[in-house]
Amino acid sequence: MTTDLVRDLIERATGRIVEHAEELTALDRAIGDGDHGINMQRGFEALRDEVDRLAALDLAAALQQAGMILVKTVGGASGPLYGSLLMGMGKAAKEGAGPAAQLAEGVAMVARRGKADRGCKTMLDVLIPVQECLSEAADAPLPELLRRLRETADAALEATRDMVATRGRASFLGERSRGHLDPGAASSRLLVHAVCDVLEKRS
Numbered sequence: 001m002t003t004d005l006v007r008d009l010i011e012r013a014t015g016r017i018v019e020h021a022e023e024l025t026a027l028d029r030a031i032g033d034g035d036h037g038i039n040m041q042r043g044f045e046a047l048r049d050e051v052d053r054l055a056a057l058d059l060a061a062a063l064q065q066a067g068m069i070l071v072k073t074v075g076g077a078s079g080p081l082y083g084s085l086l087m088g089m090g091k092a093a094k095e096g097a098g099p100a101a102q103l104a105e106g107v108a109m110v111a112r113r114g115k116a117d118r119g120c121k122t123m124l125d126v127l128i129p130v131q132e133c134l135s136e137a138a139d140a141p142l143p144e145l146l147r148r149l150r151e152t153a154d155a156a157l158e159a160t161r162d163m164v165a166t167r168g169r170a171s172f173l174g175e176r177s178r179g180h181l182d183p184g185a186a187s188s189r190l191l192v193h194a195v196c197d198v199l200e201k202r203s
């Protein structure tokens, strides 16, 4: 079951990222250096290339290995940050933590690595609200949980539009970063949707 879960997650996440790569790049062109879509696509295609090997591992090991692959292949700032997310989740999974605690550890690693917190106009502005939603609603019936996670991710991405970036390349723009969605928050939202899609299909 776990092996199928890893395979399904990699396929769906890669599909979502590839489908929206141009959109991510356009967002990054507005307030960054315009490479977020292509970087994420390269990283997730590298994961998909290794799907057989990763799917043979348990969830904890698969998350840790996938994190290392993203660090090596995504590049830029996003590679180490998404790598930290998956490696932190894998570490918590190895220690026996459930999904909410896994995500909490992954998000905490991203925050430490990026020296960022909520409100800096980064991927954390999606990941933190989603993590809090998962902790609060973990016991809700699955359809309700998935609806709340998707709605939280959507609203959290939209909320980055009015923020002024204080971390990452967009922070060089200062006030001019306002009025644009954050590309990292947008890719995080896509990944939240990908996970929800897989859990819905498997339920």
Ligand SMILES: [Mg+2]
Residues within 6 Å of the ligand: 028, 032, 033, 034, 035, 036, 076
């Ligand atoms: Mg960039």
